[in-house]
Every structure is written in C-alpha cells, then in structure tokens.
Amino acid sequence: MMSKDNYQELSLEELLQNYSYAADFFTAMLLPLQPINLTLKEYFNMLESELLEDLGMDRNELAERFELFMAHMQEVQKAAPFAVNNITIVGGRDKNGLAENITLNMKTGEIICIVGPTGSGKSRLLADIEWMAQGDTPTGRKILINGQIPPREWRFSLEHKLVAQLSQNMNFVVDMTAYEFVKMHAESRMSSSPELKARFIVEQANLLAGEEFFTDTPVTALSGGQSRALMIADTAFLSTSPIVLIDEIENAGIDRQRALKLLIKEEKIVLIATHDPILALMGHKRIVIKNGGINNIINGSIKEQANLSDLERIDRKMLGLRNMIRRGERIDFNVQSYFQE
Amino acid sequence: MKVVTVSGPPSSGKTAVILKAAQALRDDGLKIGVVKLDCLATHDDVAYEKAGMEVKVGLSGNLCPDHFFISNIEECVEWGQRKNLDFLISESAGLCNRCSPHIKGVKAVCVIDNLMGINTPQKIGPMLKLADIVVISKGDIVSQAEREVFAFKVRQVNPKGLIFHINGITGQGAYELSRLFMETPELVSLNGKQLRFSMPAALCSYCLGERRIGKDFQMGNVRKIHFV
Numbered sequence: 103m104m105s106k107d108n109y110q111e112l113s114l115e116e117l118l119q120n121y122s123y124a125a126d127f128f129t130a131m132l133l134p135l136q137p138i139n140l141t142l143k144e145y146f147n148m149l150e151s152e153l154l155e156d157l158g159m160d161r162n163e164l165a166e167r168f169e170l171f172m173a174h175m176q177e178v179q180k181a182a183p184f185a186v187n188n189i190t191i192v193g194g195r196d197k198n199g200l201a202e203n204i205t206l207n208m209k210t211g212e213i214i215c216i217v218g219p220t221g222s223g224k225s226r227l228l229a230d231i232e233w234m235a236q237g238d239t240p241t242g243r244k245i246l247i248n249g250q251i252p253p254r255e256w257r258f259s260l261e262h263k264l265v266a267q268l269s270q271n272m273n274f275v276v277d278m279t280a281y282e283f284v285k286m287h288a289e290s291r292m293s294s295s296p297e298l299k300a301r302f303i304v305e306q307a308n309l310l311a312g313e314e315f316f317t318d319t320p321v322t323a324l325s326g327g328q329s330r331a332l333m334i335a336d337t338a339f340l341s342t343s344p345i346v347l348i349d350e351i352e353n354a355g356i357d358r359q360r361a362l363k364l365l366i367k368e369e370k371i372v373l374i375a376t377h378d379p380i381l382a383l384m385g386h387k388r389i390v391i392k393n394g395g396i397n398n399i400i401n402g403s404i405k406e407q408a409n410l411s412d413l414e415r416i417d418r419k420m421l422g423l424r425n426m427i428r429r430g431e432r433i434d435f436n437v438q439s440y441f442q443e
Numbered sequence: 444m445k446v447v448t449v450s451g452p453p454s455s456g457k458t459a460v461i462l463k464a465a466q467a468l469r470d471d472g473l474k475i476g477v478v479k480l481d482c483l484a485t486h487d488d489v490a491y492e493k494a495g496m497e498v499k500v501g502l503s504g505n506l507c508p509d510h511f512f513i514s515n516i517e518e519c520v521e522w523g524q525r526k527n528l529d530f531l532i533s534e535s536a537g538l539c540n541r542c543s544p545h546i547k548g549v550k551a552v553c554v555i556d557n558l559m560g561i562n563t564p565q566k567i568g569p570m571l572k573l574a575d576i577v578v579i580s581k582g583d584i585v586s587q588a589e590r591e592v593f594a595f596k597v598r599q600v601n602p603k604g605l606i607f608h609i610n611g612i613t614g615q616g617a618y619e620l621s622r623l624f625m626e627t628p629e630l631v632s633l634n635g636k637q638l639r640f641s642m643p644a645a646l647c648s649y650c651l652g653e654r655r656i657g658k659d660f661q662m663g664n665v666r667k668i669h670f671v
Binding site (some may be wrong): 126127129130131132155156157158159166167170171173174178225226228229232233238239240257258260266267268269271272273274275276283284286287290329333336337340341 | 470557558560561564565568569572573582583584585586587588589591592594595596598599600602603605606607610613614615616618619622639640641
C-alpha cells in the first residue's frame with residue numbers, strides 16, 4: 103500500500119505543484135508551509151522541537167505519517183470505484199440458535215425492504231453487512247461481495263464502506279450553503295470538477311423536493327423534505343457505498359418514487375426499513391426479521407403490485423389535500439367522493 | 444488481563460461506546476472493569492455498575508487530569524489484577540484537546556462525534572492523531588454526506604488508525620469494536636512502559652497557585668501570543 107513515489111527530495115514547492123492535496127497534510131498537522139524552497143527532508147529536519155512537542159510526534163513519525171497520508175489520498179483519487187454488482191447474505195441463526203436457512207442475493211438496482219418490530223434484529227443485520235461478517239458475529243452470518251469473500255482490510259477502509267444511511271432523524275448540522283457543502287463533499291472524493299458536481303447535485307435534489315431551494319440556501323435552513331432530497335441526491339452521486347439504507351422516510355415534501363428511481367439508476371442496492379405499505383410494496387423483496395433472525399423473504403406478487411397502484415392513488419389524494427392546506431385553502435368539500443374520483 | 448485506554452472530548456459518547464462494547468465482551472463470559480477518570484464529578488460509575496462491571500472512579504480535582512491519569516494508571520492496573528479482571532478499560536476526557544495518556548503498547552481509542560463540526564479533527568491533538576482506533580459516534584443524527592466528510596477529515600489527521608462508526612444508542616458497530624479489543628495482547632505490568640508523547644509542558648507560576656495577573660508574576664514555562 104505504501105507509495106513508491108519519493109517525496110523526500112522534492113522541494114515543498116514541487117511537492118505542491120505535483121500533488122496539490124499534499125497541502126492538506128500541513129493544514130491537518132497545523133504546520134506552516136514554508137520555507138517553500140526546502141526539500142521535504144530538509145523541512146522535517148528543520149522543524150523546531152517545540153512544534154513537534156505540540157504535535158506529540160517525532161520527526162520519523164511525522165515523516166511516516168506523511169507517507170501514509172499520501173498513499174491514502176492516492177487511493178481515494180484512483181477512486182477505483184467500489185465495483186459491486188451483488189451482495190449475498192448467507193444465513194446464520196436467530197437469537198435462539200435456530201438456523202435461518204436462507205441465502206439472499208441482492209443485486210444493484212434492486213429495492214429490498216426490511217420489516218419487523220423494533221428490537222427484532224434490523225440493526226444487527228445491518229451491522230453484519232457493514233462489517234462484512236464472516237461467521238464472526240453473534241448471528242454467524244456471512245456476507246459475500248460479487249460472490250466472493252471480501253478482503254478483511256475492507257472492514258476498515260473508508261472507500262469500501264458498504265452502507266450509506268439515510269433516516270428521518272438525520273439532519274444537516276454544518277454551517278454551510280448547499281453548494282459549499284456538496285462541493286466540499288465532492289472535494290473529499292477528489293472529484294475532478296467539484297463545482298460542476300455541486301451544482302448538478304443541487305439541481306437533481308430540486309427535482310425530488312416539493313419546494314425549490316437554491317445553491318446559496320444554508321443546509322441547516324432546508325425543510326425536512328428539501329434535506330431528504332439533498333441527502334438522496336448527494337448519496338446517489340457522491341457516496342461510494344453500493345448499498346443505501348433508507349430508514350422510514352415520510353412522504354412529506356419529497357417525491358419518494360422519483361428518489362428511489364434515481365438511486366436505482368445510479369446502480370445502488372436500496373434497502374428500506376419501513377412499515378409504510380407503499381414503500382414496502384415498492385420493494386422487489388421483503389425481508390421479515392423476527393427474534394434476531396431472517397424469518398422469511400417475501401417476493402413481490404402481481405396482486406401486491408395491483409394494490410400498490412391503488413395505494414399510490416390514495417397517497418396522491420392525500421398529497422393533494424396537503425397541498426391545499428399549504429396554500430391556505432379549506433377542506434370542506436365531500437372528502438369521500440374526492441377519494442373516489 | 445488486557446487493557447484498553449479510551450479517551451475523547453467531553454460528551455462525545457465514550458461511556459455509551461464502552462458500555463456497548465463491554466456488553467459484547469461480557470457475553471463471552473469475560474470479567475470487565477472500568478476506571479473512570481474525570482475532573483470534578485461523574486455519574487457514569489452508576490451506569491457501569493448497573494451493567495454489572497467493576498468500576499473505580501478517580502477525580503483529578505484541581506490537577507491536570509492527564510497528569511493525574513498517568514500518575515495513577517499503574518495502581519489502576521494493579522486494582523484490575525486484584526479484581527481478577529479479564530479486561531480493564533480506562534475512560535478519560537481529553538479536556539485540552541491535546542493529550543490523553545496513550546501508552547506505547549497499550550491499545551488507545553479516541554471517541555469523537557459527528558456533531559463537533561468538520562474542522563474539529565484538525566484541532567484535536569495527539570489524543571486523536573495518534574490513536575489506534577478512532578470511534579466516531581452520533582452518526583445517526585447527521586447526514587450521510589457529513590459522516591463521509593467527517594471521516595475523511597479524521598483520516599487526514601490520523602492516516603494510521605482504524606476508523607469506526609458506532610451508534611451508541613442501538614449499539615451498531617460495538618460488537619465489532621469489542622472484537623478489536625480482543626486482539627489486544629495481555630498486559631502483565633506497566634513497568635517500563637512509556638507514554639506515546641510528552642504531556643503538555645505546564646509548569647508556570649499559575650500551576651503553582653499564583654493568582655495575580657501581570658508579567659511580574661509569570662515565571663517558568665510561559666508562552667506569549669504574537670501581536671504585530
């Protein structure tokens with residue numbers, strides 16, 4: 103993993119010209135980037151011991167960390183996109199030691215719902231996936247990626263995180279505008295044109311949000327629906343995680359169907375933890391969790407699909423009512439016939 | 444006995460993380476003890492006791508809590524050995540964000556949370572930068588994007604450590620952390636072991652109880668802000 107590049111003999115100036123991201127190391131370590139004509143080796147040697155003491159590191163350690171930093175940044179830049187086509191859950195056992203007897207294969211572009219009461223074992227299932235369990239967790243489950251046992255070091259690699267999560271309880275907390283923040287996220291992905299990416303993502307988010315927001319809207323000022331929309335668009339285009347877990351998402355202020363389509367188009371595996379009938383029926387499959395184990399896998403049926411379109415019609419009617427309230431109108435007409443129209 | 448030191452800024456979720464990870468160790472039939480080091484007061488001992496762990500509290504009072512820690516850690520280890528613990532976890536708050544007594548050869552964990560803001564990792568010193576394992580908590584309340592940027596910033600300041608997300612409420616990730624704890628070698632004695640870095644140099648007149656303000660009263664290790 104250690105890079106072969108020899109930085110030691112480069113001057114700081116050359117270093118920054120060739121590897122602009124190297125500057126982040128100095129910022130992160132609170133080190134001044136000067137004198138710029140010194141080679142890196144000379145620079146580390148001339149650092150005052152007082153400075154090193156503040157850092158709590160000696161020269162060798164600092165130099166070693168610089169190498170690791172550069173190797174890591176290059177790994178991110180290669181962005182060898184985490185190419186996942188399918189993920190397999192090989193069943194283990196539930197809390198009573200009962201075998202699950204299942205092998206569940208999840209392909210990119212699939213929507214899979216997870217149902218079951220609180221405390222039934224949804225978190226454990228997700229933890230198994232995130233940890234890429236190999237029979238070494240309490241459930242004994244195994245996770246395969248593209249049919250293979252993943253390398254162990256992926257467990258600790260930020261570039262190989264399997265699951266991106268999105269839930270109703272999540273909020274933006276940074277003091278930045280939508281554009282600034284998404285741009286920063288794109289930069290952390292070493293995107294070649296973070297500015298364009300940020301504009302594009304805000305645009306895409308607006309296609310999902312009920313009410314428009316702008317590039318200069320602070321993320322903390324976004325409504326619930328707008329936040330959800332931005333989170334989904336950002337995850338679709340900037341997260342490297344192949345799985346997106348959506349934990350119970352309300353239908354207010356965001357076009358859920360469109361959001362799911364966007365994630366599927368970007369080759370994500372979408373997991374939805376929900377008891378909302380519409381979301382649940384949108385899934386290709388439903389995993390039923392009970393007593394810490396996968397109790398059943400329900401495949402979507404024609405009957406359920408037919409019911410889904412009825413439910414969606416009712417949902418659109420509810421949305422219509424919601425919009426009337428928003429516009430300051432009255433709901434004093436015959437609601438029963440409104441729903442039958 | 445295995446020993447792990449856990450540190451992190453106040454309210455970052457250290458206790459919740461330890462409780463959840465310790466539970467997984469207890470499920471394996473191990474006997475766990477915690478030494479909780481704080482400044483003025485703590486209530487976490489109650490939570491640890493309730494969870495069935497041995498617990499010892501040390502309050503540093505008007506001493507620097509990190510100096511206090513390192514002056515007491517040997518006795519803490521001896522206490523753990525007397526109690527026949529399989530695992531001793533120390534919990535201490537890195538109050539000045541610079542240090543925390545990471546010991547060479549003893550697994551060091553730093554707990555920080557997603558709410559601290561994306562520039563915080565830079566501002567935390569060796570406590571974070573030299574930790575073997577960085578646990579990031581409170582991921583359940585911020586956006587995925589912020590989690591990713593925050594973890595990236597942590598990676599930038601600590602290119603060597605393992606970075607872990609743990610949900611202190613559901614415990615997601617804590618079992619996995621406990622497996623890493625298990626990989627720690629047995630510690631026989633702290634005799635001859637060293638700190639990974641020096642404690643902050645702080646021996647000035649104010650350390651010794653001076654209260655008067657002014658140049659005439661400043662002696663010892665004094666550093667001044669540069670004004671242009």
